[in-house]
Amino acid sequence: MNAVKGPRPLFDSRWMTDAACTRLPGLPWTENRVPRLLVDLMAETCAACPVQEVCEDFVHETRVVGGWWAGSFRSECTDPDTATAVADSHESTDDAA
Numbered sequence: 001m002n003a004v005k006g007p008r009p010l011f012d013s014r015w016m017t018d019a020a021c022t023r024l025p026g027l028p029w030t031e032n033r034v035p036r037l038l039v040d041l042m043a044e045t046c047a048a049c050p051v052q053e054v055c056e057d058f059v060h061e062t063r064v065v066g067g068w069w070a071g072s073f074r075s076e077c078t079d080p081d082t083a084t085a086v087a088d089s090h091e092s093t094d095d096a097a
Contacts, residue, residue: 011062020049021068030067032075046071 016022021029027042028034034042046052046068056070064074 011058015051015054015058018051019055020045020051028068032066032073034068042068043071 021027021042024041024045027038027045029042046055049055049071052070058064059069059074066074068074
């Protein structure tokens with residue numbers, strides 16, 4: 001058996017090529033303030049994603065704290081005050097439209 005030599009990568013991102021979000025790069029996946037209509041579309045995309053469980057594992061292993069990952073805003077999962085700000089921004093963005 002041949003051992004792979006060299007530094008270990010920080011994380012294995014090969015699974016990301018199968019992620020449903022990669023097929024919709026125009027959506028604001030890395031933003032924390034997103035209009036409700038887009039949030040719903042992003043949630044639907046994640047719900048049908050073949051690698052959602054791997055994505056969730058990645059989020060916890062790497063401690064992602066921003067953007068949209070595995071079907072939810074990461075700031076909502078880590079900071080209740082931010083979650084409120086994000087929810088409020090959805091309402092105010094929707095009201096402005």
